[in-house]
Amino acid sequence: MTEKQDTITLLAIESSCDDTAAAVIRNCKILANIVSSQEIHKEYGGVIPELAGRAHQQHILPVVKKALKEAGIEAKDLDGIAYTQGPGLMGSLLVGGHFTKGMCMALNIPSIGVNHLQAHVAAHYLNESMPNFPFLCLLVSGGHTQIIKVKAPLDMEIIGSTIDDAAGEAFDKTAKMLGLPYPGGPLIDQYAELGNPLAYQFPIARIEGYGYSFSGLKTSLLYFLQKGVKEDPDFIAKNLNDICASMRYTIVKTLLDKFEKAVKEADVKEIGIAGGVSANKLLRKEFEKLAAKNGWKAFIPKFEYCTDNAAMIAVVGHYKFLAGESTPLSALPFAR
Ligand SMILES: Nc1ncnc2c1ncn2[C@@H]1O[C@H](COP(=O)(O)OP(=O)(O)OP(=O)(O)O)[C@@H](O)[C@H]1O
Ligand SMILES: [Mg+2]
Helix, strand or coil: CCHHHHCCEEEEEECCCCEEEEEEEECCEEEEEEEEECCHHHHHCCCCHHHHHHHHHHHHHHHHHHHHHHHCCCHHHCCEEEEEEECCCHHHHHHHHHHHHHHHHHHCCCEEEEEHHHHHHHHHHHCCCCCCCCEEEEEECCCCEEEEEEEECCEEEEEEEECCCCHHHHHHHHHHHCCCCCCCHHHHHHHHCCCCCCCCCCCCCCCCCCCECCHHHHHHHHHHHHHHHHHCCCHHHHHHHHHHHHHHHHHHHHHHHHHHHHHHHHCCCEEEEECHHHHCHHHHHHHHHHHHHHCCEEECCCHHHCCCCCHHHHHHHHHHHHCCCCECCCCCCCCC
């Protein structure tokens, strides 16, 4: 090993959706983790891809400069730059990818393309106490719901996926139907704390294997609300807490019933959750309870590493750099 490789210092950039983020990692320790969230989408009730790409262009340089400054690292000290290659919005990914390429060319260092979903799971490696391999991870984010068997830091097998909406989408669309602003997941969680989870019964989709489905639940809520509002125009306002609690209960139960089956069949003893929905209070509580009931060990990453961030991209970059993996500058700046 050369003197330089004894210390591995990487910059990481995340721009897959509506957060522009940069982190600096040295020997697998995060030195800085900066996230700039785009507020512009709030007024539209969802992310507008064109606006997201433009906002990334405005934010990326200040965010990277801030991360380097906070870490006390100069660009010339970097050994490589990890960036989100996909999945994500093409216009958003292009900004992070091209920025990385330009910087890597100027500094003559490698670029390391990272899969965003692998990074959500790898957020576990940033915790002081991390799961032993193999473990099963429930990835619940805005765009994905997957059960993943994690065999080694970079060796992950998807054993189940949603066939339609993601869990985060189910929360966000519930919020939209209730007239709440985007992103609605955290608000549903807040109102649900004050309501009765058994006030209303919503259906749990029975999908074969380890698959999930949330589109039927969405339709069921729509018909339920239409009927309620027809009978009483103030139905939503009067019953908001109970509706949120019942929907949250149904989504969490759907997620954990299937996950429990998968863990038992995989015969692993350590489990994790990842992605933005893992911030959900009921999911966290029930996840811990599930582990305690079965004698499993439960792991939940720190909150700031659950939603989109560049620290999780950095840690995958670190393991890839160690394995000698890099992405040619001639590669497309995004991948699906
Ligand atoms: N407390 C909460 N309860 C329920 N959902 C939540 C909570 N906090 C955040 N969410 C949801 O998490 C999602 C955002 O998570 P994340 O940032 O991981 O997703 P994403 O990056 O947009 O999607 P992906 O990673 O699949 O591309 C949103 O759908 C949001 O509503
Ligand atoms: Mg994400």
